[in-house]
Amino acid sequence: MGYEQLTREGWEADLVSYDRLLVHAATMLDVPSPDGPGAEPLTAAQRERLEGGLAGAGMDVRTDDL
Secondary structure, three states, rough: OOOOOOOOHHHHHHHHHHHHHHHHHHHHHOOOOOOOOEEEEEEHHHHHHHHHHHHHOOOOHHHHOO
């Protein structure tokens, strides 16, 4: 089962929300994260590094079931 959003705008809004949650979790776990103007949405590479950093800090961030 995959995740589907009906509109591109909806998908992009969900992605920005996901990015914000990743950054918030990174702040809580002292994981370096991108910041500053233009940090949203994250690039795919930034998101992958952040997910990896959170996983290294013990947070289960699996997206392969989406």
